Amino acid sequence: MPYTARKPALPESADELRTRIPGWGADLDPADRPSYPKERFAPEETGAHWDLPESQPDPGNRERSLEHLRLTPVFGTAQPLHGVSGAIRRFAYARYSEARAAHWLLLIAGDRVEAIGAHVRSFATLRPDNPITQTGILGERGRHPISSRFGRHRADLRHAWLDPLIVAGPWVLSIVGAVTIVRRIARLF
Structure with a gap:
């Protein structure tokens, strides 16, 4: 389960994996892994006093990936989803896995709908976009807009x-x- 202090046990032993997968376990020696000190569970050294961090209250309307059983212990609430763009994003989280392109394309579409809404709302202000x-x-004007683009192999010319x-x-x-x-x-x- 994600977000717990201890790692889950491997389904197969190290010897079984080593015989089945060539090169498996090349980084088993902690000295070979730069991230090893962060991976150790040592509550006496880190001051951790929990197995699972205390979760903040769930408002009940937060989006959550299908891959996870529950929300992460800490999540943002500063920009709640709203309007049509929020409905698109909620649909992406409720219907599609993060492994599917449709999930990400719907999130992008929700972002574009939000941007268009912001442009439209700006016309109701004293300083529209x-x-x-x-x-x-x-x-670009006054900074050699034509000559700076040619003969310099700029990637943005394509x-x-x-x-x-x-x-x-x-x-x-x-x-x-x-x-x-x-x-x-x-x-x-």
Whole structure:
């Protein structure tokens, strides 16, 4: 079980594993492992007085991987999941293992939905997001934007043509979507 002070016993003995797997046990000698002092269970030296650390109270709505029987003893509560992005993330944790690509793709999708929501919410403030100044486009001006890119074997040249699409694409799509919605509403009246 994870998060306990002692390691679980091996299902097979060291001799059985050594005969079955060539090279098994090459690092059995603690002197060969730099992490050995951290792996020892010595409560008299470390001051540990527990077998399993005391868990913080479970609010009941925290996401947990399918691989784990329960939450880790300590977990963050500063940014609770909310809205559509939270629903996407909860679905990823409830439905898919961390070993599945779908789990991570859903978490990324939840992050993108949260970012879009933050951009939309910024328009309700006195200082909405400004894609021109916040993407660093103006920082290129006056710093030799063309000559600094060629003849220097820069790795970012391979995807430089994608940068305007990635930066401006969501804004252009948002504007086109807003104009389309306004036109449809105007037709109704």
